[in-house]
Amino acid sequence: MGRVQGKVALVTGGASGIGLSAATLMAKEGAKVVIADFNVEGAKEAAARIKKQGGEAVGVFLDASKEDSIKAAVDFTVEKYGTITVLFNNVGLTNPRKDIDVVNMDLAEWDRVMDVNAKSVLLGSRFAIPHMIKAGGGSIINTASMAGFAGDSIRSAYGASKAAVVNLTKYIAVQYGKDRIRCNAVAPGLILTPAAKNNMPPAVLDIFAKFNALPYHGEADDIGNTVLFLASDESKFITGQTIQVEGGHYIANPSIADFNEFVAKSQSE
Template sequence: MDRLKEKTAVITGAGSGIGRAAAVLMGREGARIVVADYDTAAAEETAALVEKAGGQALPATVDVTDEGSIADMIAATVREFGGVNVLCNHVGGTNPRTDLDVLRMDMEEFQRGIARNVTSTLLGTRHALPHMLRAGGGSIINTASVAALVGDVLQTAYGAVKAAVVSITKSTAVQYGPHNVRCNAIAPGAVLTPALENNLPESVVEDLKKGNALPYLGSPEDIGHTMVFLASEESRYLTGQLLVVDGGMTMQSSAAPGRRAQLPA
């Protein structure tokens, strides 16, 4: 399998969950992977999994809110592998205990959300772009969220910052498309990452399933496969787009789960 043969991919937040799945899948497809994470041990674990799958991997410790740290990560990538062809700006997240409604939201959490989700995406792109331009093109993949598309009773900051990620994606695509650099975003729905499984009661997980058109929640590999597609030449005519990978959660009527339950067996 060589859909990404001779490509070098930098994946931030690759120490677990979706980022780890994407790293292993891209390595299996022939890419050289820079496994970047704030947690050094987690990055090393993922790198070992990539190599076990037959790929090449370089673990890298990075703080995506710090420009110097990102610059060091990209410089290490170029020293080790000669360039950057694919960048996955995957780090993000929020604190659901402090990211509340507009009146009660912790403003410090809002600023942290901007740094983790928006600033990190912009800085990663700024430092990878010169190497993609020298190489004649590349693919940037940003992780947004379905929270960017719908309103919610809580997590006001998360929805706002992920909407900003979508906007940065479109601007990057317009500005650098003439140089053969593509930029797309993925909006995952509910995905069974370790963070979700370890922090949500089973009853909440079941409610999330009911909100999907499909009868199950996504796996990290489901999003990872989408990242592989966006990194490959199979998506060469796709740029500036938001791919919603959510099992049909955001497209179905809120009444659909209840009506489905009333249907005859």
């Protein structure tokens, strides 16, 4: 208990999934948490659950595509709790029906994805950093993705936006490190959030499992606990890094799973 005692955290996209996990864990460990989400009722319900568990939290509206809405969430945090020392830039979106290959993708979707996934990280940090400087430091954590490290047949804008988050994380870390502000990112692989469970057929989950080094998929708390670590002083000498939380999905020779199947089949014949 108390790993982030006394800290004030703003979590964007905190009404469900990874954001909710991080908000809940940080509140449990002593932080005062503002949960900002487009689903404002979900954010308020999440805050109410945290309060019932003995934590301190409040839910507010956030439209991560709007600069004034991001600023309002930061300002609210400071007005409510006096400062902001942790910012978890977690909002992100993807639409595989429109965000497809480079030749055929919807260009309006490119702009929308870049605004929400990358520009919101810039703006959230832009508005929070002056308050963190006044507070004597802080920790900014950004949600990147393994899509920022590997190519795919679709989601070109999503992958580009997450690669931007990875590099922007380094720039923020370099520019404000002397102000005792750390900036890191977490890059999830496939995580079994409610959205993933509801939208991904079992056959697709099986494909991902085949290429994991570990024999299971990640859960929201696997990311939430990483965020908690980065928010805490336990990580005080870590900055500019992107921690890949992906079950070893991307570490092996890409042919290894098929090769192992070939060997097993050969031995059984």
